Amino acid sequence: MRLFHTLLLAAAVALAASPPRCHPNATQVRREWQELSPSERTDYIDALWCMRSRPSRLPNHQFPGVRDRLDDFVTTHINNTLRIHNNGLLLPWHRHFTWLWEQALRQECGYTGVQPYWNWALYMDDLWTSPLFDNSATSLSGNGVSNASTAEHPPLCPANLDGCLPPGHGGGCVTAGPFANWTIHLGPFTRDWVKSYGPLPPDPWHYNPRCLNRNFRPEALQTLNNQQRIDRMLHAPDMDAFLSVMDPGDATRIGSHGGGHATVGGAMLDVFASPHDPTFFLHHGMVDRVWTLWQEADFPQRWDALNGTAVIYNPPDAPWVTLHTVMDFGVLDSPRRVGEVMDTRSGRYCYAYT
Ligand SMILES: *[C@@H]1O[C@H](CO)[C@@H](O)[C@H](O)[C@H]1NC(C)=O
Numbered sequence: 001m002r003l004f005h006t007l008l009l010a011a012a013v014a015l016a017a018s019p020p021r022c023h024p025n026a027t028q029v030r031r032e033w034q035e036l037s038p039s040e041r042t043d044y045i046d047a048l049w050c051m052r053s054r055p056s057r058l059p060n061h062q063f064p065g066v067r068d069r070l071d072d073f074v075t076t077h078i079n080n081t082l083r084i085h086n087n088g089l090l091l092p093w094h095r096h097f098t099w100l101w102e103q104a105l106r107q108e109c110g111y112t113g114v115q116p117y118w119n120w121a122l123y124m125d126d127l128w129t130s131p132l133f134d135n136s137a138t139s140l141s142g143n144g145v146s147n148a149s150t151a152e153h154p155p156l157c158p159a160n161l162d163g164c165l166p167p168g169h170g171g172g173c174v175t176a177g178p179f180a181n182w183t184i185h186l187g188p189f190t191r192d193w194v195k196s197y198g199p200l201p202p203d204p205w206h207y208n209p210r211c212l213n214r215n216f217r218p219e220a221l222q223t224l225n226n227q228q229r230i231d232r233m234l235h236a237p238d239m240d241a242f243l244s245v246m247d248p249g250d251a252t253r254i255g256s257h258g259g260g261h262a263t264v265g266g267a268m269l270d271v272f273a274s275p276h277d278p279t280f281f282l283h284h285g286m287v288d289r290v291w292t293l294w295q296e297a298d299f300p301q302r303w304d305a306l307n308g309t310a311v312i313y314n315p316p317d318a319p320w321v322t323l324h325t326v327m328d329f330g331v332l333d334s335p336r337r338v339g340e341v342m343d344t345r346s347g348r349y350c351y352a353y354t
């Protein structure tokens, strides 16, 4: 009995104090896309295509739209969408989801690099001609072809901006670069399903093959993801202030997290099925980077900082997120407690950012 109590006490202390960290020379350093050499970029692109050639783990007869390994990730994200956005789980859940993706690339597709990220601030003036989006063989493909009828949708008029963002500059299919012919399988889902707080739409796993579409909105990046906003997050006094810039917990405002999704647009702006777009994990690499840099600036005080609930837009009756909150990763991993993902340099993680 005494031993049991001692163990319980030790567990409680281990949770409260910052955890033991991995050795600095074992740390994998995630770099910005432009910091990768051309061959490192093509390694990443090849690994993405490899995931399309690997079988899914979810059974196709039960999930008709799930056709390959990427779709396992898309499905897991769809299934969790209403629990992991605009709330206290955005950062922890997507950190682990991105890490699982990186591990799958390495273990299942022979990728030897680490997960790259998209530093929004480097792309303010030249989205189209940037090494990330210039349609070259070492890019993630560029904008979708222009289509006036889809470029306006959805209108983006968040309460924290003066008026609406202009319509996008694309709207149609991505037809050039390494991801020309990258078909997507699940969805699309409209935002109406978010507002209902309800269950998933009927038949959420139906097979709907179509092109990857994009609708670049550089104004979203310039307004919501500029260096001043990144600095506001890095200097945020607490997690509540951090999240109010990154991903506000209400439906009327949009933060830097939504800003990156809105900048690419099209499939990337589908809050449920956005992992279809090859930029998803680079965007979430940056979201995770800003959080990591904020944590590292005062690690003892900030490593366990959380704020918000486990339901989208923090409705009043939703449970608060704590280190003990359990997160679902479907077929990708066992359920994980939030406390397991708070430090990028302990437990199963050992990574940092440039
Ligand atoms: C990492 O650090 C350990 C302990 O300090 C040392 O023994 C080892 O040689 C180092 N490895 C590399 C690759 O530097």
Ligand SMILES: *[C@@H]1O[C@H](CO)[C@@H](O)[C@H](O)[C@H]1NC(C)=O
Pocket (backbone or CB within 6 Å): 147, 148, 149, 150, 172
């Ligand atoms: C533009 O988008 C609409 C709606 O999806 C579609 O019906 C139409 O065929 C598209 N036009 C072109 C030129 O791709």
Ligand SMILES: *[C@@H]1O[C@H](CO)[C@@H](O)[C@H](O)[C@H]1NC(C)=O
Pocket (backbone or CB within 6 Å): 177, 180, 181
């Ligand atoms: C994409 O598909 C079209 C039609 O199947 C084909 O003509 C084209 O060569 C493909 N493009 C690439 C880059 O694979």
Ligand SMILES: *[C@@H]1O[C@H](CO)[C@@H](O)[C@H](O)[C@H]1NC(C)=O
Pocket (backbone or CB within 6 Å): 240, 306, 307, 308, 320
């Ligand atoms: C979240 O932030 C609000 C506003 O700063 C604060 O009142 C609340 O106590 C915080 N909750 C947690 C769990 O940190």
Ligand SMILES: *[C@@H]1O[C@H](CO)[C@@H](O)[C@H](O)[C@H]1NC(C)=O
Pocket (backbone or CB within 6 Å): 075, 076, 079, 080, 328, 329, 330, 331
């Ligand atoms: C969906 O999430 C629930 C937990 O809420 C889980 O039990 C179920 O296995 C998940 N389904 C898929 C397909 O990931």
Ligand SMILES: [Cu+2]
Pocket (backbone or CB within 6 Å): 077, 084, 085, 094, 271
């Ligand atoms: Cu998400």
